């Protein structure tokens with residue numbers, strides 16, 4: 249069956265989530281389209297991270313539906329989310345510090361020569377090729393370097409390279425730049441553009457509207473758990489986005 253290109257990769261409909269007395273999300277509709285970077289914006293406590301956690305399978309909504317390519321889907325665990333082609337990068341990039349770049353890159357998806365014997369040579373070659381040629385990460389000359397020795401920006405780059413290599417359909421980035429230097433942030437924004445060229449869609453959460461405006465094709469704005477706008481870049485400006493966030 250061919251899926252029309254206008255069908256969202258992922259659509260969430262009427263998502264609600266309550267924590268005790270706090271209504272974190274209330275009837276939220278959200279979608280990720282093909283080859284699109286969506287900026288998920290809103291003030292502190294608006295519900296952005298809760299929505300990302302629901303898409304990542306670490307939280308389950310009280311109500312609402314999920315559709316992948318127009319078909320009903322369930323996300324009850326990280327595994328379910330991964331099966332739908334969703335990967336999440338948090339501030340700390342979810343890598344294991346005490347393991348090498350290569351082990352992190354292939355974690356759970358190791359290549360073998362058969363009989364369960366790891367093909368370390370091949371995995372090392374792939375990691376270096378993608379880090380050097382595709383992500384153009386600087387200062388890394390060996391796949392054996394431990395992740396804990398990398399800067400925040402380099403860690404994000406490894407996680408992004410992994411998403412590109414494994415053809416992740418959707419990458420969720422929850423404030424990936426908040427711990428990065430100015431230079432590292434600029435590099436991460438370049439990686440976002442690279443992701444798009446590679447056909448990966450992404451959700452980018454940031455409090456920096458200039459970064460969002462530079463990188464995203466569309467913006468969904470949350471306020472107190474509700475969507476107050478979904479605007480294409482062509483029909484809005486940094487100023488309007490700022491006004492929307494501040495006004496509600």
Ligand SMILES: Nc1ncnc2c1ncn2[C@@H]1O[C@H](COP(=O)(O)OP(=O)(O)OP(=O)(O)O)[C@@H](O)[C@H]1O
Nearest residue numbers: 267270271272290291292293294295296297298299
């Ligand atoms: N595990 C939890 N237990 C209780 N309340 C929570 C929990 N997670 C989130 N909340 C509450 O839900 C609301 C939405 O939080 P969320 O973290 O999704 O907002 P956010 O838009 O990501 O905010 P920020 O930009 O500050 O990270 C907030 O009022 C928050 O305090």
